[in-house]
Amino acid sequence: MSQDSKVLDALRTVREPRLRGSIVDLGLVKGVGGVKRGRVSVRIGSLEPTLPTRAQLTHAVTQALRDAGVADDVRVEIDELGPDEQRAVYDVMMGGTPAGARTVPFDDPGNRARVLGINSGKGGVGKSSVTVNIAIALARRGHQVAILDADVYGFSIPKMLGIEEDPISLEDIMIPPVRHGVAVISTGFFVGDEQAVIWRGPMLHKALQQFLVDVWWGDLDYLLVDMPPGTGDVALSMSQYVPRSEVYIVTTPQAAAQRVAQRTAAMAAKVNLPVRGVIENMSWFTGDDGKRYEIFGRGGGAELAERIGVPLLGQVPLVPALREGGDIGLPITVAEPDSEAAQAFVTLADAVHALGPKRIYKSALKIN
Numbered sequence: 001m002s003q004d005s006k007v008l009d010a011l012r013t014v015r016e017p018r019l020r021g022s023i024v025d026l027g028l029v030k031g032v033g034g035v036k037r038g039r040v041s042v043r044i045g046s047l048e049p050t051l052p053t054r055a056q057l058t059h060a061v062t063q064a065l066r067d068a069g070v071a072d073d074v075r076v077e078i079d080e081l082g083p084d085e086q087r088a089v090y091d092v093m094m095g096g097t098p099a100g101a102r103t104v105p106f107d108d109p110g111n112r113a114r115v116l117g118i119n120s121g122k123g124g125v126g127k128s129s130v131t132v133n134i135a136i137a138l139a140r141r142g143h144q145v146a147i148l149d150a151d152v153y154g155f156s157i158p159k160m161l162g163i164e165e166d167p168i169s170l171e172d173i174m175i176p177p178v179r180h181g182v183a184v185i186s187t188g189f190f191v192g193d194e195q196a197v198i199w200r201g202p203m204l205h206k207a208l209q210q211f212l213v214d215v216w217w218g219d220l221d222y223l224l225v226d227m228p229p230g231t232g233d234v235a236l237s238m239s240q241y242v243p244r245s246e247v248y249i250v251t252t253p254q255a256a257a258q259r260v261a262q263r264t265a266a267m268a269a270k271v272n273l274p275v276r277g278v279i280e281n282m283s284w285f286t287g288d289d290g291k292r293y294e295i296f297g298r299g300g301g302a303e304l305a306e307r308i309g310v311p312l313l314g315q316v317p318l319v320p321a322l323r324e325g326g327d328i329g330l331p332i333t334v335a336e337p338d339s340e341a342a343q344a345f346v347t348l349a350d351a352v353h354a355l356g357p358k359r360i361y362k363s364a365l366k367i368n
């Protein structure tokens with residue numbers, strides 16, 4: 001094998017942090033300087049060579065070449081791609097499919113991503129907090145993970161993750177920002193914070209389609225969808241665009257919350273989406289005295305799970321650090337990974353992973 005192809009082989013495992021695909025396969029390796037006496041230099045193109053992108057790429061490239069025993073002394077040069085180079089990367093990404101012919105990637109049987117709709121009967125039960133922290137826990141396990149913030153009226157994912165940059169546009173697609181290993185697309189990127197979003201059914205339907213089709217999701221293992229609370233238009237659209245998406249229901253231990261959450265299960269059944277599990281949040285608070293206080297009552301999650309015949313996947317305690325983390329954009333799974341609450345999210349992520357994808361049964365039911 002020639003030295004150059006050894007270098008390319010080693011570099012194939014390196015993912016561009018923003019595009020989340022192989023730098024070799026995406027055509028981002030622009031030059032390789034001859035390997036001599038354990039030395040090599042590599043030139044890489046980037047859409048947006050920010051400082052963190054440079055640091056991540058330099059580290060990953062150096063590591064990959066050292067691990068492959070190609071060279072120890074690695075020089076990495078990162079340049080911004082010019083317009084023609086950008087167009088070429090776009091062509092590779094789209095694989096020749098013209099814009100009008102693109103479809104929802106998650107509807108393709110060859111796509112391995114599991115699409116997890118995180119639902120709740122009402123707002124404020126911790127749906128977004130659960131979405132963010134499970135996503136991070138899955139990413140930490142080495143999965144490729146993204147979040148689609150479909151809570152159009154109450155979008156909060158970018159803030160919770162501390163995302164300040166916008167999606168990059170490349171020709172007619174959007175490339176989501178990535179934080180803590182999780183790519184995110186949110187309505188929040190497209191409307192101002194103070195702007196009220198009044199979207200009717202058809203507009204919502206169209207917006208969701210754009211989020212699914214015109215966004216570069218890469219080859220995901222998991223797409224978590226933060227659904228708007230309650231039942232309605234977005235759930236119906238999701239069932240049409242991604243018929244194999246899975247439904248998870250977040251509830252508090254309160255009996256009343258549990259009854260509201262049941263309606264979500266009824267809606268899922270109506271649109272033929274499988275409910276896979278229940279997640280109970282704010283289950284208890286551990287006081288300074290070490291005692292557990294069940295502030296919102298007990299048993300709501302287990303009762304709901306039993307009623308709809310799915311497992312209760314886990315319980316997350318009420319901890320002030322979780323709220324603070326959400327407010328300052330530093331999720332608890334990142335800020336305090338060893339804490340009880342962070343561990344609860346890891347347990348949940350593992351439980352979701354262990355469920356595996358739902359087998360698909362053909363159904364005669366059609367929703368129009």
Ligand SMILES: Nc1ncnc2c1ncn2[C@@H]1O[C@H](COP(=O)(O)OP(=O)(O)O)[C@@H](O)[C@H]1O
Binds near residue numbers: 120323
């Ligand atoms: N387990 C928890 N402990 C403490 N605060 C929590 C917990 N779960 C959620 N919160 C806080 O409660 C509020 C609502 O949570 P959020 O995730 O935004 O709910 P939803 O998306 O269902 O509206 C947020 O301020 C969040 O930080």
Ligand SMILES: [Mg+2]
Binds near residue numbers: 129
């Ligand atoms: Mg929310």
